[in-house]
Structure formats: C-alpha cells, structure tokens
Amino acid sequence: MRVRPSRGRRAWSLGAPRQPARLQLQPHYDPEAFGRFSEAIARFLGTGRYLVFQTAVVTVWIGWNVLFRNHQAAFDPYPFILLTLALSLQASYAAPLILLAQNRQAERERQEGERDRRTSSRTQADTEYLARELAAIRLALGEMPTRDYLDEELEELRSEVERLRSRIDSDPGDVRHGPAADRDRPS
16 A cells, blocks of 8 residues: 545635645556456466366365365365355456457557558559549540551651652652752752
C-alpha cells in the first residue's frame, strides 16, 4: 500500500473553506502489470500441463482420504468438502482472470483491426490514385504518334514526292525545269 494525499477539491478555491490535509491509505496497483499477470495465469490454465497437474492433485487428495479414512491422517472425509471448497475458490479466481485476459485480447484485436482498416483505406486511396495516373498516361500515349503511324506517313510522303517527280519529269513545258531553273534556285 502506498500513502497518498487526498485528491479532493482544489486547495485554492475561495468559495469553500480550507480543509486540512489528510493522508488516506489507498491501495494502488498497476493495471497493466495486473493485466499481464492475469494473461499469464489464463495462459497456464488453458494448457494440458495444468489439467494433468490438477487431475493428479485431485486424485491424490481423494485417494489419500479414502485410503486413510479411519485414521487421523485423513484430513477431508468422504463428501470431500475441503476439496470442493478449494476447487470452488480456484474457479472463483480463475473465471475473472480469464475474462480479464479475454477483454485485453479483444481490445488488442480491436486496435489491430482499426490499424488494418486505416492501412486498407490508405492502400485503396493509393491504388485509386495510381489507376488515375495510369489512365492519364494511356490517354497521353494514345494521342502520340506511334512508330507504325510515322512509317506509314513517311511512306505516303515518299510516294507523293515520287509522283510529283515523275510528273515534273514528264512535263516538258515547265519553265523552272533545266539548267536555268538550277541557277535561279537558292543554294
């Protein structure tokens, strides 16, 4: 137990008379330490080792008291009232400790679920952003000429130039055709 001063009204309140300071004995416990202790007990009570140990103790208890029932060594005669009391006491402490451990586990799972939901929400938002960016890139690339398109256009231009050359070569009345046209052409 720790000795703690009382935590009543504020000492500087002008509306209330000043109370003399009194020391109050209040039990203080660390809830986390108690919770860890209860989880350790609950973990132990849920093992096969504990069941074997409890079965051995009950068997030895009953065997001893049946074997020595007419002697003074028998400390708990046939209805085994003391054994029943011991098991009831053990159960009355085990049940709340197990419930406390379950509540702590449920709180941890709730917090973990909340973290998972936040992470999932962020991941979904990131995925949606990346999908929009990918769609924008696809649209931008859709408007850009491809290599095949440029090859086709160049081929059409070559064929047009060839057609024009053949037309110019076949038309003798063109004034710009011949050596005089070469002189007038800027170099």
